[in-house]
Amino acid sequence: MKPPLMDLQIKVTEKGFYKGFTKNVTISAKLIVGIIIIWAVAFPESAASFLGGVNSFILSTFNYWYVYAMAFYVLTCLALAVWPASGRLKLGLEDDKPEFSNFSWFSMMFGAGIGIGMLTFATAEPIYHFKSNPSTIMGLTEGETLGNVRDAYIWSFTHWGVAAWASYAVVGLSLAYFSYRRGLPLTVRSGLTPLFGKSLSGTVGHIIDVVAVVATILGMAQTLGFGVDQFVSGLSRIGFGDWLYTVDAEGTRSVSTAAIIVSLIVIMGASTLSALSGVGKGIKWLSNLNMGLSFFLLTFFLIFGSTFFGLQALFVGIYDYIINLPWILFNVWTSDGVEGSVATQLASWQGGWNIFYWAWWIAFAPFVGLFLARVSRGRTVREYVIGAMFIPGLMCFVWFAMVGGTAIDLELNGDANRAILDAGQADQLFAMLNVMLSENLAWVMSLVVMVLLLTYLVTTADSGVLIINTINAAGDEGPKARPHILFWGIAMALVVGGLIIAGGLSAIQTAMVIGALPFSVVMVLMGISVLKAIYKDSKRQAAGIQSTANKEEIAK
Template sequence: MSIKPPFTDLEINRSSKGFYEGHSIEIAVLSKSIMIGLVLWALIWPANASGVLGSLNWQLLETFNSFYVIIVGAFVVFLAVLAIWPSVGKLRLGGDGAAPEFSNFSWFSMMFGAGLGVGLMVFATAEPLSLWGSNPVVLSGAVEANSEEAVRSAFRYTYLHYGFHAWAAYVVTGLSLAYYAYTRGMPLTIRSALTPLFGRLLNGFVGHVIDVLAVVATILGVSVTIGFGVSQFVDGLYAITGVQWIMNLNADVPTPSTVGLLAGLCVIMGLSILSAVSGVGRGVKYLSNLNLVLSLILLLVFVIFGSFAFAMNTYIASLVDYVMNFWNLSFGAYSPQSVAEFTAALPADAVPYAEALRPGATNAWGSFDGFVSGLETDAAALSEATLTAVYAAGEQQRQFGWQAGWTTFYWAWWIAFSPFVGLFLARISKGRTIREFILGCVLAPSLVCFAWMAILGGTAVDLELTGGANGAILSASNTAKLFVTLGEMINGPLLTGVTVMCVVLVLTFLVTSADSGILVMNTIMSGGDQEVGNKHKIVWGLILTAVIGTLIFAAGENKPLDAMRNAMIIGALPFTMIMGLMCVSLVKALYRDGMRNKRHEAEGALAGE
């Protein structure tokens, strides 16, 4: 029986003249309209925009937290099966004769810089330290926060957030796009990945919606990354220069001011636009190579002057712990606990005080001691045994709040980032086998991330654990923790030199992320054409700057990045569903193409006879 050829006649109408020459007017106009609408809303009604985004974000988390957790775990399992499957893993993207365009060093540099560069600079110390004080094991009462026993679980969840799951989200998108682009000769754009399921429907409105959702997710994902990076960039400038106008010094902990963030944003986005117009082969490639070299130098500083022995012990023990708990970490999702459920779990003598007890007992960022000390009136007179039972009754909500605030935030971040990073990975990975693509883009960078977190974060934890830092690192803002750690570790001209290098590294990581995002957005706009005019790169660079700037403005001085985080989680949800369909689509394509190949081989053998 003959097998129909795959559908590859994907038509994306592009303008033949005018400003949008070479671009899909429908995708470009709809994407820009959504982004401009968001900018105007945040600019004209900042308080309303911030409040609505926050409320809608929490409602979505309460409904879709389990969905986010389970589907990202499924992505990891899906890719592992593809890599292990012999006939699939050996398939070469581009055909048997295709050779990789970039060397392994440049390939890894660009992959690393685009995928997690800024996140690793910001959270290398902040993540382990924060999770050392609050993680599911601590919330369950099994270990005490900020204790030696809590170190392993802190790194278990650090590895969860920056390991296989993060890169799997990128690779699901990247592998799908690369397969259709290099095996079937289709446009390198998001809708191509769904052609086995929807066929000709993607030539019209349905295809436009899919590409627009990818653009929106990309802009919001890149915005959060740049927002954190700009905050750390400003912190670094303050550490070097002491300039006060870029900081909010009236808060409990000095943090970058709105003015400082906006000034830093303009500098970084200006450089990003310049880099984007130079193209992947020059700007992005050279900056990515520089990023990797500077990262290795920073790592070497921590190896020499930091707590390297403690870090290595932590790295090995936590890696084993992470692997042993992998299944539960991947699929152990929590649902919110209602007031009625909490009240039903209380001891009888505590039920009259349920309303007063619930906030402290369900606070994912608090502790039992904080819960007890925060009680007032008659509730404070309850016995210790009763209060212990009350705190236990609130564990489900604490676990849900922690998972939604940490793990689900990260999953949404990586998913929102995946159209950008996935398309970029596909762009630089022609000539790689599917197995090489998966192992090279999931396993290898994850192990590097683990080492990075263990060495930088382990040093920060050790300095606090042994009392050397005396709480200085713990009390610093997340984006300042790296610089405070360096200050506790080294001093003098060396500290100044390393701090300057870190600021340069943050800057280059930011420029790499932003210019790669601009290039990817224009690739989607142009229906997969990788050679687009510089004017559109400039326009999208300005739109990205406006989105980030207005969301910073809308959130206000105290929590300038909150509006971006909320918008990103909301924007990531539709694309999460598209990624699930991508997996189904890729399985169908691989199966059908395998059948076609076997048919051709059989026909060739018969002809040879």
């Protein structure tokens, strides 16, 4: 048995505009993203039609793949945490200590991973499933009744629970293991070295990193798209005027192009400035700020919301979720080809919810996974899995129970009078505040939500820009050339704006599902690689063979 590969040479440019970057990866990624932007803006109808067709094909053909791939990520993380030989291993050398405190570590993980979603979906998703879910489709429960609340939380917790965080955790675990124990570059290709070896220095490795960058851009576009939608809704609620929306001939209201442009300038401008300051300064400070504001908002709902109803939803929901999780992880509904049949409705529902979410988390995984690896050096594997997979999931459950539970309770007791149920997805949190509070207090709390939303958006976007540059620079975490940070900040804003103009949030969702497919294969290979590496390293240690790089090699 030989020592593992501890030297993966990735050629970077030594001078000029692309100094320190892998030109093959950087230029290829920029070209692909540029084509998406031009296509979406110049030919919006063609783009929307093509993306819709491909999306339908993927959802009907690869539904099994997405479900079983996500189950694999969950089982891999659980196995590595429970397995004593792997659970005790450090993501780094034996004397490495964590760089960040537990609070800052958790704040950055949560803020980059799902923070934005809490403000939109903690209200919107329980309310949606309260109206309709697989049980109502099968006739087992009735929508908008007390008897449908438990099923609403089973599916809300499913989409934001361990599966979401396992997809992030498996990528971060793989990258941290190979980078901080073996001294390999902190980039996606390093996670596949046990399978492909030194061939990853060339074209194969370049393709893997380009796929990761494009998936990251599309996954972040999805998240930022939801954030922009809610940001505009918040601006409207606090009195920024009617120019934020346009109304077509049929009376349908939609976000105006001017509102999209203004929102993206504010969000991406602030995030680019934060990205220029690095992880240890701007991103850390913002993460701590938005975590503090999150606890303030959550405390508000604990005190003034439907506390008993929310706590009941939390504990009963967790019990129902755990009981149903093994079935949910492997269940696939397939259409019988009959329009309107129960089987077809269930398959359509799963494509629009489970598969969509699995694709979203997968597309977001290269960004969040690499970011998790970046901030988790010195943690044990077991500590990392618990911190990256279970604690954030539990935090999501508390948000969904207290915020979404308050919304459901207000509708059930008649206080809301459908003001929340009938509001748009992005507006439901603000609508609930208006039901709960006087006009002036609702304005103040809406402003707090706006500030929190902006900090989450900025944290997500600036972290993403830094991670994209890290991949493009062959894993170099050091300072990057300012023009490249500015380019990706502008490019991300244009992707979000272009796809929204092309077809609204549905166009972003469609592009993201397509972009996630190739990276889901990479993630499965990463899971297999880290399992193989840890098993082989345990054998090496037993035989007295070196399994980690020395400190000097890692420092290089």
